[in-house]
Amino acid sequence: MDNSFVFPQIIFENKRRIPEDFREISLEIKRDIIKSLALAKSGHSGGPLGITEVMTVLYFGEIMNYNPKDSYWKHRDRFVLSAGHMAPILYSVLARAGYFPCDELSTLRKFESRLQGHPGLDMKLPGIETSSGSLGQGISIAVGMAMSDRLLDKNNQNVFCVTGDGELQEGACWEAAMSAGNFKLDNLCWIVDNNDCQIDGRVKDVMNIYPIEDKFLSFGFNVISIDGHEYSEIISAFDQFKKNSEDKCGKPTCIIAKTFMGNGVSFMQDKYSWHGNPPNYEQAVQALSELV
Numbered sequence: 001m002d003n004s005f006v007f008p009q010i011i012f013e014n015k016r017r018i019p020e021d022f023r024e025i026s027l028e029i030k031r032d033i034i035k036s037l038a039l040a041k042s043g044h045s046g047g048p049l050g051i052t053e054v055m056t057v058l059y060f061g062e063i064m065n066y067n068p069k070d071s072y073w074k075h076r077d078r079f080v081l082s083a084g085h086m087a088p089i090l091y092s093v094l095a096r097a098g099y100f101p102c103d104e105l106s107t108l109r110k111f112e113s114r115l116q117g118h119p120g121l122d123m124k125l126p127g128i129e130t131s132s133g134s135l136g137q138g139i140s141i142a143v144g145m146a147m148s149d150r151l152l153d154k155n156n157q158n159v160f161c162v163t164g165d166g167e168l169q170e171g172a173c174w175e176a177a178m179s180a181g182n183f184k185l186d187n188l189c190w191i192v193d194n195n196d197c198q199i200d201g202r203v204k205d206v207m208n209i210y211p212i213e214d215k216f217l218s219f220g221f222n223v224i225s226i227d228g229h230e231y232s233e234i235i236s237a238f239d240q241f242k243k244n245s246e247d248k249c250g251k252p253t254c255i256i257a258k259t260f261m262g263n264g265v266s267f268m269q270d271k272y273s274w275h276g277n278p279p280n281y282e283q284a285v286q287a288l289s290e291l292v
């Protein structure tokens, strides 16, 4: 690898922004994903690139309350990456928010690194709320967090969780959905990364999970369907969720983000073959040349 695979120490503030102002941040994050995966020589490229715009607004658009200087700040909102295989996106947003040095992104999947292939609580990386990667478990944990915030502590904190759409084939997801509706967890924002791709095919061909909207509606959710690459739609969806939570509307929110796997890199775009592969050196150079 040459020295173009470095991670400049650029930190972004968590503040209200107009849609256009998110673009540069997303590009920096997508470059991080490509560089860290190319250095690791293993890992998942497609999902992280596809959910970058949503994660950018969530962490850098004053949607979530957090404090990178005090990762266990007791008033924080929490984020759970239930689709734990998409870890490179979470590591990048946490580094760019100031939780740990950006250069540490170069250690992805290396022996003794805090940045393992799936987020691990035992690695003690600041900003990681729980281990995840066994599909269906992260969302179940997120529902438990939201229950304890609403029902026990009675605070105003929110819990955000990203699942894949293939992940919805796990039965545990639907038990989590049933609980969230039953316990009226209006502080829970469940984001479905609806790229219609999974490890070895189109989600609708492997095991059809559609219609997603109707399923969440039937469990008592507010459902908001958006283009997951359009910043104005992402901002508006999160704003609706926050209003629902503040108003204590009694319903959890599900944001169904229509995305493309590998978004922004021409040869990865909408190709499920990029679910679990890293770019090689030449492919990474090509991808980085497109992410400007």
Ligand SMILES: Cc1ncc(C[n+]2csc(CCOP(=O)(O)OP(=O)(O)O)c2C)c(N)n1
Residues within 6 Å of the ligand: 046, 047, 083, 085, 086, 133, 134, 135, 136, 163, 164, 165, 166, 167, 168, 170, 193, 195, 197, 198, 199, 203, 261, 275
């Ligand atoms: C319980 C469980 N079964 C299987 C796997 C292996 N696995 C990891 S990702 C994945 C596909 C998930 O598809 P999706 O949620 O759509 O993610 P995307 O392909 O969009 O990244 C599978 C089967 C797993 N991590 N956990």
